[in-house]
Amino acid sequence: MTQNKETRTVSPASSFLRPLGIYVHIPFCRQKCRYCDFVSLPAGPEDPDRHSAYIAALKQELKERADRFGDQYQVDSVYIGGGTPTMLDVDRINEVVEEIFRRFSVVGRDRLELTIEANPESIDELQCRRIRDGGFNRVSLGVQSLNDEMLQNLGRVHDARTAAESFRRIREFVTDNINVDLMFGIPGQTPAIWSETLESALAWKPAHLSFYSLQLEEGTPFYRHYKSGELELPAWEVNRQMYHTAVTRLRESGYEHYEISSAALPGKCCRHNLKYWSMADYLGLGLSAHSCLDVVRYENTSDLDQYIRGEYLKESSPGSKEERMGDYLFTALRQIRGFEFADFADRFDVDFLSEYGASAKELIREGLLISDGKMLRFSAQGLDRTNLVLSRLLNDEGGTHGA
Ligand code: SF4
Known part of the structure; x- marks a missing residue:
């Protein structure tokens, strides 16, 4: 990639620029998981026109934001999230990252944390090579469970074997700075099933592990089924037992538990996410993305057509x-x-x-x-x-x- 050639010159005045994280939302997934209320739309790799229109809109938003804020900040973390960013040809995402380098002052490559989220079903060797060529030095893999029945309950499209292969592929072709996302409190999950998933994931020795309790979000199939009595969740005490098992096993395995749902090997905390939790400045680009600048939050529209027309910001008061x-x-x-x-x-x-x-x-x-x-x-x-x-x-x- 040509980022280095095109990087904005960092003048001595850069030392007065404030650090900034940039989040880019890619709102496409192969299918909607049953518990999910994120802004994500079903769109396969066979949907290139929609993807192109979205990438063009992202670049336009990036330009407008850089014109407005670019001279105040220096970017030190970029996080491409979703949705499933790897549903797109990652070269398209690399174009957006290049645009960030062109339009913003960015710290040196060695100091930039550059993360992409990936899901196991869309991370083959070619995608891994594209991620590596894009300069990404961190990958967050949405594993959720290593039990096929739990994955089916959640409505995920991958199975445990695919998740394990994807992890190995990312480590081989991209980086070993990998986060593994896991979920507990899944319908049908027992403490033994959770421990098995946890131990299998720990055996991979990922640099970072996130462990979230399933949340029932209004408007999702899980929420409706729970309300109608068709869906049963593990009891609260069992849910908490699973949480504390994770905290204990992670600590015993040398991880620092640094955020309610996150643990990392020494030096591997997610610098970008730490900005969210400390309310440092970050700029969110894309559909439904959130920004926080000077402790004031902004939210982008969740309407794809509106976003593609260039109407980015949702009306809101600070x-x-x-x-x-x-x-x-x-x-x-x-x-x-x-x-x-x-x-x-x-x-x-x-x-x-x-x-x-x-x-x-x-x-x-x-x-x-x-x-x-x-x-x-x-x-x-x-x-x-x-x-x-x-x-x-x-x-x-x-x-x-x-x-
Ligand atoms: S892959 Fe993630 S963002 Fe996509 S539908 Fe499932 S939970 Fe939602």
Whole structure:
């Protein structure tokens, strides 16, 4: 690829540029999984016109965003997600990455984290070579389970054998900096089935492992079937047992559990995702992509025709300061280390303890949160009840003030 030739010149003034992550959404999948509420549309590799129109729209959005923000930022992470980016000929995605290099100031190749998401059914040797030629140094593979029955329950199109072969292929042809996405709390899943998947994935020694509990999202077939009583999920206690098994086994295997659902070998945390959890600046491009600039969030339209016409942004207000503080706490507490009170004060000009001290103290007393006086984080017990803890921290009790 010709990126290096075309990279914007980084002048000495670049040291004053703020770091920026760029997320690019590719909204196509072979078929819709039964639990999925991501913006993804069924479109096969035989749909080149649609793909071309989308790539052209992405490049146009990229140009407009670079014209507006390009002189303020230097890009240090790029994440191509979806959907299933590897549903497209990856050379088309490489064109978008080249465009980022052309239009933005970007850190050197050795410092740029460049990730692409892939699903096992669409990652053959040719796609792997294209990914390598595009300069990607990180791949996130959507494995979800290594049990065929669980994969069928989820409505995934791949099986366990294909997932294992894809992992090996990526390691052989692209990089060993691979994230494996796993899911627990699947209908029909027992702790033994989960442990088997977990142990098989650990035997691959991926650099990074994400482990998400299945969520019932409104509008999905899973949600409807659950409401009508046709679908049964593992009990809450069983779900939590699976979560803690993962945390324990990952720690025993040398991984750092650094975010509620993420663990990494030393030095392999996902720098791009850390931007989300610390509310650092990132720019989202593509259908339904989210951006966060100066702690204000923006959201793109989810209407493909509108997006292709160049109407990118959804009408939205930046939200009140209270909402943004709540958003920050909700996001930053996902990190196992928690957040620093000083960072909160820097961003909002508000003393955390004056604003939320009463409810925080109560939650600390109950053993759900932990603080050393400078930072706040979930306890192991709190990690099982994050929504409850956050709503108690943020709701009006937060407004009762008093440290
Ligand atoms: S592959 Fe991922 S994005 Fe696509 S439908 Fe399944 S869960 Fe949704």
